[in-house]
Amino acid sequence: MVLTGAEIVIRCLQEEKVDYVFGYPGGAVLFIYDALFQQEKVRHILVRHEQAAIHAADAYARSTETVGVALVTSGPGATNAVTGIATAYCDSIPMVIISGQVPTAAIGQDAFQEVDTVGITRPCVKHNFLVKDAADIASTIKKAFHLAKTGRPGPVLVDIPKDVSAQSAEYHYPKSVEMRSYNPVVKGHQGQIKKALKLLLEAKRPMIYTGGGVILSDAAAPLTQLVRKLGMPITNTLMGLGGYPATDKQYLGMPGMHGTYEANMSMHFSDVLLAVGARFDDRVIGDPAHFAAEPRKIIHIDIDPSSISKRVKVDVPIVGDVKEVLEELARLLDDSKHEQDTASLATWWRQIDEWRSRDCMKYKNSDEIIKPQYVVEKLWEVTGGDAFITSDVGQHQMWAAQYYKFDKPRRWLNSGGLGTMGVGMPYAMGAQLAHPDAQVACVTGEASIQMNIQELSTCKQFRLPIKICNLNNRYLGMVRQWQELFHGGRYSESYMDSLPDFAKLAEAYGHIGIRVDRPADVEGALREAFSRKNDLVFLDFQIDQTENVYPMVQGGKGLTEMILSAEDL
Amino acid sequence: MRHVIALLIENESGALSRVSGLFSARGYNIESLTVAPTEDASLSRMTIVTSGSDDIIEQITKQLNKLVDVVKVVDISESAHVERELMLIKVRATGKDREEMKRMADIFRGRIIDATDSSYIIELTGNQTKLDSFIGAIDTTLILETVRSGIVGIGRGDRILKL
Ligand SMILES: Cc1ncc(C[n+]2csc(CCOP(=O)(O)OP(=O)(O)O)c2C)c(N)n1
Ligand SMILES: [Mg+2]
Numbered sequence: 001m002v003l004t005g006a007e008i009v010i011r012c013l014q015e016e017k018v019d020y021v022f023g024y025p026g027g028a029v030l031f032i033y034d035a036l037f038q039q040e041k042v043r044h045i046l047v048r049h050e051q052a053a054i055h056a057a058d059a060y061a062r063s064t065e066t067v068g069v070a071l072v073t074s075g076p077g078a079t080n081a082v083t084g085i086a087t088a089y090c091d092s093i094p095m096v097i098i099s100g101q102v103p104t105a106a107i108g109q110d111a112f113q114e115v116d117t118v119g120i121t122r123p124c125v126k127h128n129f130l131v132k133d134a135a136d137i138a139s140t141i142k143k144a145f146h147l148a149k150t151g152r153p154g155p156v157l158v159d160i161p162k163d164v165s166a167q168s169a170e171y172h173y174p175k176s177v178e179m180r181s182y183n184p185v186v187k188g189h190q191g192q193i194k195k196a197l198k199l200l201l202e203a204k205r206p207m208i209y210t211g212g213g214v215i216l217s218d219a220a221a222p223l224t225q226l227v228r229k230l231g232m233p234i235t236n237t238l239m240g241l242g243g244y245p246a247t248d249k250q251y252l253g254m255p256g257m258h259g260t261y262e263a264n265m266s267m268h269f270s271d272v273l274l275a276v277g278a279r280f281d282d283r284v285i286g287d288p289a290h291f292a293a294e295p296r297k298i299i300h301i302d303i304d305p306s307s308i309s310k311r312v313k314v315d316v317p318i319v320g321d322v323k324e325v326l327e328e329l330a331r332l333l334d335d336s337k338h339e340q341d342t343a344s345l346a347t348w349w350r351q352i353d354e355w356r357s358r359d360c361m362k363y364k365n366s367d368e369i370i371k372p373q374y375v376v377e378k379l380w381e382v383t384g385g386d387a388f389i390t391s392d393v394g395q396h397q398m399w400a401a402q403y404y405k406f407d408k409p410r411r412w413l414n415s416g417g418l419g420t421m422g423v424g425m426p427y428a429m430g431a432q433l434a435h436p437d438a439q440v441a442c443v444t445g446e447a448s449i450q451m452n453i454q455e456l457s458t459c460k461q462f463r464l465p466i467k468i469c470n471l472n473n474r475y476l477g478m479v480r481q482w483q484e485l486f487h488g489g490r491y492s493e494s495y496m497d498s499l500p501d502f503a504k505l506a507e508a509y510g511h512i513g514i515r516v517d518r519p520a521d522v523e524g525a526l527r528e529a530f531s532r533k534n535d536l537v538f539l540d541f542q543i544d545q546t547e548n549v550y551p552m553v554q555g556g557k558g559l560t561e562m563i564l565s566a567e568d569l
Numbered sequence: 570m571r572h573v574i575a576l577l578i579e580n581e582s583g584a585l586s587r588v589s590g591l592f593s594a595r596g597y598n599i600e601s602l603t604v605a606p607t608e609d610a611s612l613s614r615m616t617i618v619t620s621g622s623d624d625i626i627e628q629i630t631k632q633l634n635k636l637v638d639v640v641k642v643v644d645i646s647e648s649a650h651v652e653r654e655l656m657l658i659k660v661r662a663t664g665k666d667r668e669e670m671k672r673m674a675d676i677f678r679g680r681i682i683d684a685t686d687s688s689y690i691i692e693l694t695g696n697q698t699k700l701d702s703f704i705g706a707i708d709t710t711l712i713l714e715t716v717r718s719g720i721v722g723i724g725r726g727d728r729i730l731k732l
Contacts, residue, residue, distance in 0.1 A: 118583060123594050127637040130582070147637060180732065181579055181640040306631035309624070 001172075005134035005165040006031035009098060012141040014041045015173045018069050020060060020433055021045070022053040026073025027113060028100025031165040036071075045433065045462060048454040050077050052426040054084020055452070058093050058155075059423075059430025062413050063388055065218060067148050068095040068430070074102055074162075075113030079120065083420060085155050086124035090417025091239060092216060094153035096144045097125075103163040104132060117159045126154030132161070134169035146177040151184030152304040153216055184303065188320030188328060196299040196316045197332050199272050203297075204344035205351075206232045207270035209255060209284075212239030212416065213277015213302060219323035220244070220409040223276065226330045231345060233352055235263040237278055239416040242406035247385070252352065253361070256284040257553050258398045261360040264551075264559040266352055268294055275300045277322040280311040282555075288312055290558030301325045360551050360564050361402060370519050370543045372396060372471045375526075376403035379441060379469060382526040387411070387439040390427035392448030393419045395477035398549045400443040422451030428466040429459060439467070439530060446472040447496050456509035459536050467529045468538045470502055473545045481548045485569070506538035513538045571600070571620045573646040573722045574630065575730050579638040580606055580613045587636050588615065597621065597629055601654075601719030612640065612732070616721045641730060649725040655692070655718040656700045657682075661711040662689040670707070677703045688713060696720075 003011065009032050013021065022045045025033045036044055047053040050072045057068030068088075072081045078099045088095050102111040118130050127147050129140050137160065144156040200206055214223055214236075220243050227234050227244060235255045236243045244251055253260030255267050267273065267285070273296050278284070285291045288311050300307075300314040301322055308317045318325055363373045376399050379387075389404050390413040391397040397414055406412050413427045428442040442449075449470055459466060479494040503513025512535050516525045522541065529537035552563045563569060578584045585604055592599050600618040607614045619629060626644065633642045662670045662684070674681055674691045677699065683690035693703055697720065704712070724730065 119586070122583070122587065122590055179637070182637050304635070306628065306635050310628060 001170070002168050003171045004031065004035070005137050005160065005167050005169065006035040008134065008137045008169065008171050009141065009160065009165065010035045010039060010042060011171060012138055012173060013069060014039070016067070016145050018042050020057075021069045021071050022047055022057040022060075022430070023071030024050050024053055024073065024077060026077050026100065028074035028102060028162045029071060029077075029165070031162065032071065032098070032100065032160070044071075045429070045458065047426070047458050049452065050080035051084045051422065052429075052452050052455050052458070054081050054095070054097065055087065055423045055426030056430035056433070057095055058084065058088040059390065059413050059427035060434045061093050061095055062427075063410050063431040064434045067145055068093065069098070070095065071098045072100070073113070074100045074117065075115050078115060078117040082120060082124065085121055085157065087415050087418045087420040087423060088155040089124045089126070091212060091415065092153050093155065094148040095155040096141070096148055097155060097157045099157060099159050100165070101130065101159045101161040104161045105163070107161065117157070121157050125157050126152075128157040128159065130159045131164055134164050134167035137164070137169070138171060138173050142174045143177055143179065147182065151182070185319050186321045186324055188301065188318040188325035190328075192316055192318045193325060193328050193332060196274070196318060197329060197336060198338060199297055199299060199316060200230065200274060201336070201338045201340045203272035204341060205269060205271040205348045206230070206274070206345070207266045207272070208232055208234040208274045208276070209237070209267060209278055210234065210240045210243045210276040211237040211278025213322045214240050214243035215409045217277065217303070217322040218409070219277070219326050222323060222326040222330060226326055226333070229330070229333065230340070231342075233266050233349070235259070235267065237281070237284055237416075238401055238414070240278065241401060241412040242409040245407040246405035247407055252356075254401055255559075256281075257286070257555075258402065258549050258551065261358050261551055261562060261564060262352055262355040264553065264562060265355045268559045270296050272297045272299070276326070277302060279307045282311075285312065286553045286557055286559045286561075358564065365519070366544070367519055370516065370522060370541050372399045372473070372541075372543045372547055373403050374519060375469060375471060375522055375541050375543065376400055376443065378523045378526055379443070380404045382523065382530055383439050383441065387441050388413065388428075388431040388435060390414065390424050390431060390440070390442045392424035392442075392444045392451075393421045393478070394445045394448055395473070395481060395547070395549050396443050396445045396448075396471040399471065421448040424448055425452050425455045425459075425466070425468065428468070429455060429462075429464050432464045432466050433462070441467040441469055443469045443471065445477060446470055446474065446499055446502070447476050453505070456506060456511060456536070460510045463534065464536060465532070465534050466536055468506075468536070470538065470540045471543050472499075472502070472540055473543050473547070474499065475545055478549070484548070486554070502538055502540040506536070511536040511538055513540065515540045515542065517542045570622070570626070571618065571646070572626050572644055573650065573652060573720060574617045574619060574633070574642060575645045575722055576615050576617070576633055576642045577607070577612050577640040577730065577732065578615060578636075579640065580611050581638055584613060584638050587638060588617070588633070591632055591636065592619075595628075595632065597625065603719040603721055609732070616719070618720050640732065643724070643730050645722050645724045645728070645730070648728060650722055650728070651725060652696045652720050652722045653694050654697055654700055654720050655694050656703075657690055657692055657716050658704075658712065659688055659690050659714040660707065661687060661713060663687050666708070666711055670711070673703070673707050677706075679703070
């Protein structure tokens with residue numbers, strides 16, 4: 001069948017069962033938009049800024065098991081998309097981004113709206129392609145989807161010059177992909193898995209530390225079963241929240257810079273540490289030299305060999321899909337004649353419970369002024385702990401991660417790797433579209449929300465009833481916190497002046513806005529918001545301006561050198 | 570430590586920039602990098618000379634392997650291998666220097682591949698040290714221009730980097 005390049009693009013998306021494309025039109029993609037117009041299977045969400053298109057598609061992928069898809073034009077369309085692409089790349093999110101390019105004959109001529117999109121995005125994509133012939137579009141898009149979702153997932157960009165989308169070519173969508181240069185390992189090495197099991201069973205102070213890899217490979221169920229069977233303590237990183245139920249007693253909370261005392265102490269003083277789909281990030285282990293100073297054996301399961309022994313030396317590396325390896329580990333455990341050292345484990349738990357009794361997450365609530373932690377706790381109650389929660393970047397993000405107890409995977413959507421302010425609302429849009437009947441809330445700050453505030457308009461157009469919980473402290477709170485602690489209280493440019501009246505702003509876009517000033521009104525406002533099933537409600541909580549996020553491990557310090565509260569300073 | 574990494578990569582546009590971009594983005598050293606298609610025109614072979622601790626070299630090979638277009642990566646300096654570099658050097662060759670240059674070229678098994686009244690172009694191949702010593706051995710004020718290809722390397726015996 002002969003089709004135009006543009007028609008081929010849309011056919012390919014249909015073939016991949018893409019429900020939604022998030023995008024923004026322009027000259028170089030006019031043919032593709034024309035082909036999109038003439039069919040109904042693939043629906044298009046018109047955002048108000050390309051960055052939001054990428055974030056929303058990214059969230060669609062994060063909250064489901066699918067590949068997110070976005071479509072942008074050449075030049076400024078592509079450059080606006082870069083922050084979104086880099087955000088997805090840092091968190092290994094499977095995405096396909098299609099960008100228009102100037103016609104092939106104009107490439108390199110400094111044409112109108114020409115940028116070297118493949119060059120600009122190269123360091124922040126898993127792979128990218130420039131398609132020079134309409135006959136190559138189908139096989140390229142097939143490869144793009146394959147690359148995006150296999151191995152360590154990531155965004156893949158396909159740049160299509162305008163003339164290529166207009167050319168005609170024979171259409172045939174390949175059934176499978178063969179790439180001699182790309183064959184990610186899936187199954188873990190048996191011998192290594194056996195070694196790992198032996199180490200775990202013999203451990204006196206075992207600790208399990210899991211990250212985003214567990215979420216990405218849909219391994220929460222096998223992980224939970226295995227950890228329960230082993231009876232060992234577990235922590236989930238910021239990217240891994242929901243990988244293990246947060247309300248379970250074996251769960252120690254999040255580790256790292258703003259992690260719990262018990263999680264950090266257990267990471268540090270464990271004698272065997274099982275790391276699963278996590279990468280020993282500086283925000284998780286603090287100073288690597290301090291971390292390495294305490295001897296322990298490390299088992300590391302990861303799909304990406306380059307993540308292993310990158311920041312800390314690993315004793316038992318296992319390269320493979322996290323889910324496959326965990327399932328194999330569970331099978332071997334069932335067959336194993338090895339006795340677990342349960343006596344030592346019980347002693348270890350007594351130690352952990354002692355650390356736990358410090359109750360590091362307690363905070364002083366107030367009748368006069370709204371505490372952000374209280375808002376998140378109430379949000380958890382009101383939503384029955386079962387909402388999709390997105391966040392932006394800052395203190396509010398940490399409070400959301402600390403106080404919303406995620407029992408399920410893919411419920412917590414945030415920019416962990418790149419730390420991109422502005423993701424919150426587009427993430428909520430993507431999650432709501434993927435789960436139309438679910439409760440979706442965006443926990444944000446007054447600064448972050450303004451980075452993509454224009455999307456209130458998109459939410460109106462597509463009737464997305466997300467709930468925005470603005471923890472409004474009139475500060476770039478996280479910046480202010482660091483200035484308070486490490487820069488002598490010199491608050492350089494961290495005050496958010498001339499803020500809009502957010503409730504009125506939401507109303508101007510046709511939504512409902514509620515300003516909340518008193519602690520006594522927090523719960524009522526949340527209930528009111530979530531009872532409005534069809535409305536976007538913008539809750540503008542005026543919170544304590546000077547509240548800080550604790551516990552805290554300062555940058556460059558070791559995990560055990562925590563500030564637990566302001567009194568520790 | 571100095572390492573010589575050989576790799577096969579799909580002969581696609583942009584392949585070179587993926588590799589060089591990786592080195593600059595992650596702050597790895599490149600002493601030299603050579604690339605050309607192999608007998609199979611769909612594949613290019615690169616030889617990269619780099620240096621770093623064992624941990625860094627391990628990361629470099631892992632990161633190279635991670636590039637989607639890279640088919641195979643081998644650190645050939647880990648075992649017996651041969652390295653060669655080509656140098657073309659243009660020197661002033663007048664009066665008594667003319668005879669002396671010819672003599673030095675012969676000693677180093679170089680060939681004079683172009684001659685004018687006042688200059689020679691000498692072609693030399695060998696490992697890096699041989700080329701360096703040639704430059705050290707001649708009167709450097711007579712050097713008009715040099716160009717070196719960078720190292721190409723290959724494993725000895727049955728160590729074969731092929732698909
Ligand atoms: C795009 C971008 N620019 C700058 C930063 C640096 N940064 C991190 S947190 C933060 C303050 C965020 O303020 P707000 O959204 O009000 O959240 P709060 O910390 O007050 O809860 C800034 C500026 C960033 N993460 N992203
Ligand atoms: Mg703020």
